[in-house]
Each structure stands twice: as structure tokens, then as C-alpha cells.
Amino acid sequence: MTTVGELHTLLEQRYPAGSAESWDRVGLVSGNVTAPVHGVLLSVDVTDAVIDEAIELGADLIIAHHPLLLRGVNTVDPRRPKGRMISRLIRSDLGLITAHTNADIPAGGVADSLAAALGLSETRPLRQVPVYPADQLVTYVPVDHTDAVLDALSAAGAGAVGTYQRAAFTVTGTGTFVPGPGARPAIGRPGRREQVAENLIEMIMDRRLRNQVIAALLDAHPYEVPAYHLTEVARPADLAGTAGMGRIGRIAETSLAGFADQVAAALPKTASGIRVAGEPDRMINTVALQGGAGDDLLDVAREAGADVYLTSDLRHHPASEAIAWDGAPALIDVPHWAAEWTWLPRLRDQLVGELDDVSVKVSEINTDPWTFRV
Incomplete structure (x- = not known):
């Protein structure tokens, strides 16, 4: 049975909290990590109406x-x-996880x-994310405990390489040591030389996760004092070019007015609609967005x-x-909620593909704050 903690770990693997902006506040907000999850509601915002919907659905968790x-x-x-x-979430035993800039x-x-x-093709990041430095972790674990330690290190963020996890x-080999006086070894006795079949483990990790990965190692390792070391290594740029702020890509050439109509048809309807700066008959082929x-x-x-x-x-x-610059792009301003809502169906598909015992629903509530215009 999937728990709140396991679902949080799954999201952390796809959207690491460490990649969020420094001012952001993401991750597990409420909920017991051991609590089972049968139903999840996805939303852009957390509002009273969204909480009502989650309760009516019998959901155990909101991901916003x-x-x-x-x-x-x-x-x-x-x-x-x-x-x-917050009080309602706690009283209703509703967990809450948020993924904000780490999901962007x-x-x-x-x-x-x-x-x-919006139908863009040949997309790439509009601004590549900084290449964060990486560490290589090396540690030595008794053979019988290797899988458990690898699982703990992976859950803490180590071994994430592109779209792969637990790499x-x-x-x-053979580990050897002599426990000293006062030691409480998991294997052997003080003063006696021991030899143990051990696995050497190497994993790459984002350096910003160093403290939490080492904490996970110390917690999961069976030894009283595990041996490990870190080597600072350079992380090459994302070869796939898929990570970064915004996107830029191409569409079949059309007028600005025509593309604005496509945008309006593709996004959820809101009271405020979309705004456009530019000549309606200007031809559009390359689209940037955020x-x-x-x-x-x-x-x-x-x-x-x-x-x-x-x-x-x-x-x-x-x-x-x-728009005053020579050669400046036209501008299209779309409602904040509508643009980001497009992620929810994709997130639903991602979660359904990973979890076979959890129902995942996208909230039908429009949480755009504007209700009408005159």
C-alpha cells in the first residue's frame, strides 16, 4: 500500500526540492508519512473549495x-x-505536498x-538552469545490507542521473577492521580483527543534497561508524537539454491573432481571458514561454x-x-492559473503510471482569483 512518505519520495525523485529557488517553500506540508494513500487530488492552489473537493472525493492527499x-x-x-x-487539513487527515519552482x-x-x-515542437529551455556541482559518494556496506542502504541513499536523492534513479x-570485496576498547560493533568483538564480505558502493549526487544523503547513510548503515568519503566532481551539462526555465520552440506559421486564438482554445477558460501586445497580422513561427x-x-x-x-x-x-525594442517579440499575457494548470494532467499520468493502487484526480475547480470583468 502506498504511503504519504512513499509518494513524497516519488515526487522528490522527479522534482527534487533541492532544485527549488532559495525563496521557495516546497515539499511535505502536512500529513503523516506512514499514512496510506488511496486517493490524490491535484490542484494549482490550495483553497477552501479545493479542500472541500478533496474531502468529498475521500482523498487522502492533495498535491498542489x-x-x-x-x-x-x-x-x-x-x-x-x-x-x-491548515486546521482543516489536519482535522480531515489530509496530507499536502507542494511542488513549485522545482516543478517548473x-x-x-x-x-x-x-x-x-500549445503545440510547440523542437522545444528547448529558454534559459538553461545553472549546472550544479556534484559529489561522488563512496561507502562500504556488508553484502546483506547493500540493498537497504542503496534504497535509503536513493530516497535521499543520491543516484539521480537524468531520468534514471538509484544509479x-x-x-x-573484503573489509577488515579491529574494534577498539569501548566500541559496540554490529559485527565482531572489541580487540579482535574482523573480516567481512562488503560491497563498495559509488553514487553521484547533487552537492546541495550532501547533508541529507550523509544523514540517510548514517541512519541506514548497520555499522556503528560507517566508512565513507566524498569526492567533489564536475557535473556535465544536461546532454538532453531538457531542463531549464521556460521553453522556446516552433509552431506552424500563423498570424499573431491566429496564435492567440489557439492559446485561448488550449487553456482553461477564465474570466480575465488573455491579453496581446502586437499587430494582429504579424506572422508567428518561434514561440517562447514561461x-x-x-x-x-x-x-x-x-x-x-x-x-x-x-x-x-x-x-x-x-x-x-x-515591446519598445527593435525586433521585440509580441507579448501574450495569459492567466497564471490557466497556464500552470496544464501541468496537472501530465502529473496525473506520471503518477498513474507509477502507482497501481492510488486514484489520482485533477481538480475541476478554477482557482483563478478573478471572477468577472466589466
């Missing part, structure tokens, strides 16, 4: 894109919105999902040669300056 606790709170007073929602950049994440929904090299608020990539989209840049929450001054 936007963090409920992005900004610090100092009370769970139920008279306040966040306090009320990888293959199969928010940017890829939005690009696919490791092992070789069997799910969520993306005015930080306006210059990147122009320098990449995009004909149009699609994102959300564009402000007056950055947008005005962006």
Missing part, C-alpha cells in the same frame, strides 16, 4: 503547485485564511506541459529571437519597455 505557506505565518488562528485551511524546470514539468498544450556501482509570472525572461525571449513571448502577470512598465 503553489505553496500554501510560501510566506511565513506565526499563527494557525482559524479566523485567518491560512490558519483555517525539469522535463515533464510545468514549462514542458505548457509548451505541449550506483557496486563491487564485492508558466507563471515571467517578466524576468522578457529580455531572454527577445535575445533568443522569439516572435512572441507568452507568460503571465506582466506589469505595465516591463511590458511597455519590452
Whole structure:
């Protein structure tokens, strides 16, 4: 039976919390890691209505894109919105996991999902993510305990190589040691030389995960004092070129007005609709995009040669300056919720493909804050 902790580990493998922006707050928010999960509800936001839907469905867990606790709170007073929602989650035994900026950049994440929904081909990251330094972990484990230690290291993030998990090299040899006075060895006695059939394990890991991986090693290893060492290594760039902020790709040539119609048809309907800056008959072939608020990539989209840049929450001054450049791309501003909602069906398919005992549903609630326009 799948538990909250196991589902959290699965999400961590696809969307590592360590890859989130430093200001972000992602991961397990509420729920007992040992609690069973029979049903999951996916949503962009956590709202009272989403919690109602989860309860009505009999779900055990909500996976949301936007963090409920992005900004610090100092009370769970139920008279306040966040306090009320946190209290309801706890009282209803509803777990909550969020994946925000860590879900934006990888293959199969928010940017890829939005690009696919709009029909882009030949896509690549609009801005490549920084190449994070890596460590190589080497440790020595009794043969009978190797699988358990490998599982623990993998759950902590070691051995993630591209789309592969639990990647490791092992070789069997003989470990020898003499426990000193006062030692409490798992194998052998103090003062006596011991020889044990051990596996040498090598795994690559993101250096930012160093502390949690070592903590997992110390917790899972049967020895009182495990032997291990780390070597700092350079991590090559992502050869597949699939990870990064935003996406840029191509569509069959059409007018800006025609592409705007395609966008409107592809995204969930909202009261605010979409806004366009540019001549309606301008021809469009190269499209850049970023799910969520993306005015930080306006210059990147122009320098990449995009004909149009699609994102959300564009402000007056950055947008005005962006379209004033010679050769500037047209702009399409889409509702934040609608753009990021495109990830939820793909996430559902990912989870259903991994879990055969859990029902996964995409929330039908429109959590865009705007309800009508005049």
C-alpha cells in the first residue's frame, strides 16, 4: 500500500526540492508519512473549495503547485485564511505536498506541459538552469545490507542521473577492521580483527543534497561508524537539454491573432481571458514561454529571437519597455492559473503510471482569483 512518505519520495525523485529557488517553500506540508494513500487530488492552489473537493472525493492527499505557506505565518488562528485551511487539513487527515519552482524546470514539468498544450515542437529551455556541482559518494556496506542502504541513499536523492534513479556501482570485496576498547560493533568483538564480505558502493549526487544523503547513510548503515568519503566532481551539462526555465520552440506559421486564438482554445477558460501586445497580422513561427509570472525572461525571449513571448502577470512598465525594442517579440499575457494548470494532467499520468493502487484526480475547480470583468 502506498504511503504519504512513499509518494513524497516519488515526487522528490522527479522534482527534487533541492532544485527549488532559495525563496521557495516546497515539499511535505502536512500529513503523516506512514499514512496510506488511496486517493490524490491535484490542484494549482490550495483553497477552501479545493479542500472541500478533496474531502468529498475521500482523498487522502492533495498535491498542489503553489505553496500554501510560501510566506511565513506565526499563527494557525482559524479566523485567518491560512490558519483555517491548515486546521482543516489536519482535522480531515489530509496530507499536502507542494511542488513549485522545482516543478517548473525539469522535463515533464510545468514549462514542458505548457509548451505541449500549445503545440510547440523542437522545444528547448529558454534559459538553461545553472549546472550544479556534484559529489561522488563512496561507502562500504556488508553484502546483506547493500540493498537497504542503496534504497535509503536513493530516497535521499543520491543516484539521480537524468531520468534514471538509484544509479550506483557496486563491487564485492573484503573489509577488515579491529574494534577498539569501548566500541559496540554490529559485527565482531572489541580487540579482535574482523573480516567481512562488503560491497563498495559509488553514487553521484547533487552537492546541495550532501547533508541529507550523509544523514540517510548514517541512519541506514548497520555499522556503528560507517566508512565513507566524498569526492567533489564536475557535473556535465544536461546532454538532453531538457531542463531549464521556460521553453522556446516552433509552431506552424500563423498570424499573431491566429496564435492567440489557439492559446485561448488550449487553456482553461477564465474570466480575465488573455491579453496581446502586437499587430494582429504579424506572422508567428518561434514561440517562447514561461508558466507563471515571467517578466524576468522578457529580455531572454527577445535575445533568443522569439516572435512572441507568452507568460503571465506582466506589469505595465516591463511590458511597455519590452515591446519598445527593435525586433521585440509580441507579448501574450495569459492567466497564471490557466497556464500552470496544464501541468496537472501530465502529473496525473506520471503518477498513474507509477502507482497501481492510488486514484489520482485533477481538480475541476478554477482557482483563478478573478471572477468577472466589466
